[in-house]
Amino acid sequence: MTTEKLDTNAAPRPNWASRIDLPVATAFGCIILLLLIGSLYSPNFLSPDYLLQQLKVGAFLGVIATGMMLVILLGQIDLSVPWAVTLGAMMASAATAYGPMGEMFAIPFGVLCGVLMGLINGIGVAYLRIPSMIITLAVNAVAQGLMVAYTGGFAPVDSASPAMRYLAAGTIAGIPNAVIVWAITGLLAVFLLGRSTFGRAIYGIGNKEAAAYLSGVPTQRVVMIAFAVCGGLAAFGGVLLAGYAGKAAQSMGDAYLLPAIAAVVLGGTSILGGRGSYIGTIAGVILITLLQSILSVMQIAEFGRQIIYGGVIIVMLLLYGREKSGR
Amino acid sequence: MNNDYLQLIGVSKRYGGITALSDVCFSAARGSIHAILGENGAGKSTLMKTLAGVVRPDTGAVRLDGRELRMTGPAQALDEGIVCIFQELSLIPDLSVADNIVISNPPTRFGMIDRKAQQAIAMEALERAGGGDIHPMELVKNLPLSRRQIVEIAKALARKPRVLILDEATSALTAADVETVFGVLRRLRSEGIALLYISHRMHEIAELADDCTVFRNGRKIATYPAGSKTDDEVVELMIGREYNSVFPPKAANVDHAATPVLAARNLGWMQRLNGVSLTARAGEVVGLGGLDGQGQRELLLALFGVLRGVNGEVLIDGVRRSISNPRMAKARDIGMALIPEDRKTEGLMLPMSVRDNLSFAAMSQISRGGIVDRKAESAAIDRMMKLLAIKAASPAIPVASLSGGNQQKVVIAKWLMVGPRIILLNDPTRGIDVGTKQEIYALLRQLAAEGAAIILYSTDYDELIGCCDRVLVLYDGAVKRELVGAEITEHALIASALNIDHHEAVA
């Protein structure tokens, strides 16, 4: 049957730029709203110290969410973040315990483990065409299995290296290092997405993989690398968390999966891929962090968070993530 | 005999800027076989979809036996007794033949599907459709295309239709099958069913039809009793279009002695390509003609490296090359570009800016070490937008807001940035305004003059005549005829496309 080709002389589509500005603006608006609400509960909610503290806490999520954003921009998802985080933390701590050589390479080693995990995800998605949701779930389980076997099921005893602690908990000129690390990561992400061919390819693939493929772009390689970077960043987040707490902990990454997805989606990145800016992710991370703070100030327990994360993602999807009707 | 059993009155349908059906008044008699003819884009499939309930007309009404029909979807059409036989589009691959035959109305017992009754119905329908050798429990996906078509026919018969519409229903059948199906159709006719038979096969129509109607550009042109017009007269009815395109003069600077830039030998793939051979030289514009779906799209994809399992050889500059993905095709040493069929899903990323789309294929030219050189990019984009006269407020606006013609120019410009020497185009001016078409024609001539080898698949006969130095008409996945220079006429094109011509195929 012949297919009709449509002529878009009809009404112009909404401007792409304005579609991401609206969620980002909303996100920033909500941040302000939350700050106001928070200040009602506690007077020093708006104090610079507290705000800086929030940024520090948010920095860990920020690093993790950066990786997640890359994958979501492709139109995929990475559910192996929980154990990528834990893997990075544990492996870095383990390397620290290995001696002076180990201590020096603790951080790169932890990150490398995450990169390897991400590579497995990436190969599965890009070359074997396994749905990302499934393979990342499975890889998550394997990583968990590895760590359980490695630690004997107990809490890991290795502690973080001094370098890790410094990165996570130290300060330079009064600004927490974690925030600086996040800022640097963010700048690199902005540069990557905006100025590199890799970043262009990511947006293209997320928008229409078929068109990107037909344009001669190495789509498979790009997808694989994106997953590797996501794994690496998640592991790096884990390394920082271990540095902050002094040591790694079982299942420490579980609490970061949903917030990471929610932060990226709240920041205006479309879950279907191809649209989103890093500023939005920053707003999303701050928003989630503030939300968590308020929830604990209001003494709402864990269950409330789960419901809110889930609800937020659903609402964002209903507003911005719907597929077009085929008829 | 009820002459106005099935009626369309003033039916129109527009898609955006394209008129698919324009004020169509059509009627078919009970107990007759009514053939519908027209070239690609004449409106036949929209007509069928309207009757099948898949498409709702903008204006007009559909009447059956005097009663107006209100159809909101395929289910309602089926309830009214209007059954369409698609080209196997409506079979569920993972279900069995019997399951498929009764799918819209399975026999039930105590709320559950009665498998025995279903089997009986299926076998009866298969027998009537000439598929007695097909086992009802076989899964549809395991059947070859011709058998699936028979199942589709059986499925239609099982619904006891009042109106039966066949769209190219015999295209995949063997000659013996066709005879059996004809027998079935004749029997249905005698039972008082109104049959609409959409086909390009003139000899079948001559054998089968009582009446014929010709469509052109969404309008009904003529209705006449079968056999009362010669093939030539029918062809003239199908093509009668005003010439409103001006084509740049064809240059004659093709060096026929040189090695062809691109040559294909005996390309085969699945059942869509059956031994295609062609050559294209620098400076030549080679056209691909023929009806929709004869392998033109697959040929271009095969050359560009998108298909797996392609048999045969592709030679670039006389050297055999194996092209396994578009990246290889694009590379400097081969230098191929493909303007794809559907610009919205294969050529462009609609929400992204004009700039991002333009530079997408030429990343390696405008970047160093993976970092985009903004200045080089801007310069290249400005150059392209000027060269192709792309009308856009700025390169930063989303490409979705451009007109269709400008969007297609962006796709072409994207590839020109790479500097290709072999350019494949898949129906590039479909759905584009006349002015932009002219610009594209001029551009193609210019590119050829600069030494590119161009392969142009078009469903517009004017284009093939006006732009191409040679035209290869494809039928059933092979080159049926090659027309050179002055041989390229509408009549010759349509005749070879319909395979009623008696000339030999030239490779």
Added chain:
Amino acid sequence: MTSLRYRFAEQRGMLLALAIFIIMFTLYVSNHPAGFTPNVVQTAANKGVLLALVAMAQTFVVLTAGIDLSVGMIFILANCLASYVLAGTPVMVGLGVSGVLLTGLVCGAINGLLVIYGRLQPIVITIATGAVFFGIALWIRPYPGSADDFSSGLADALTGKVFGVFPASLLFLIVLVFVVWVPFRRSVMGRAVYAVGSSEPAAYMSGVPVMRAKFTAYVLSGLFAAMGGLFMTFFTYSGEASLANGNTYTLSSIAAVVLGGVSLFGGRGSAIGAIFGALAFRAIGDLLFVFDFDPLWQPLFQGVVLLLAVSLGSARLFQVRNRLDLFT
């Protein structure tokens, strides 16, 4: 070309799963210190039935070419809810059971509505709804516990033995298959579910009620997941909102479904296959225990089996001839 040959081909996936299960189970039982005794079989059956129920739930949705990542959470929610309402007089217990099952139906309906009318992708939407369901579970059972007047009569009956030999849970499962699955599969709606998963456009063109079919699938999924949670309460007498547990059940249900011959692309497979897949998957896990492997290796072993199962089940690179089809 006899009918028998076609019937065989139809059940091929399920028969393979059955074969794997028989092999695994034989290995398990022959190496178990206690051997093939009713008690060993009963424990194995009880644990297996839990996963089998969740796997059946997943099957309904997967058949429509979707996926439900919230099954594990509906399971947990039902478990926690049941730990409250399975108490008091038999009438109250009966009401409680109905309430739990109804909750499952509602959860499934929410999923279905969001996917169909919201036109949202099942993958992401069910992660989100799963979080909400889990949050509710955590709210009603912040700490593991059970009702004060927990009535164990029903629980014991369904997790005990019939005639002293045959596990009641297995009997329940068999009854469930005959009373729910078989009629469903043979029904018009059941056929519609398969059609939608196999080719949604063809189903639409053929007049199949696509939206209703999808909705039915999600609702049934919720129901069966809730049955699993209910059963968990029968087993443990208590409710626990464990995120890890929920995730494990979700993931294992996908593995069970794949092992059982249900295609993740929709339109093919049977819940009976998924049951065998679940039992086989459980048996593989328990094999380690029986062979005296360090239990520490079990999560890793299961994870690797999971990875292999889902990779093999969903890799589709090898079938595709036109690479453009990979992107749709």
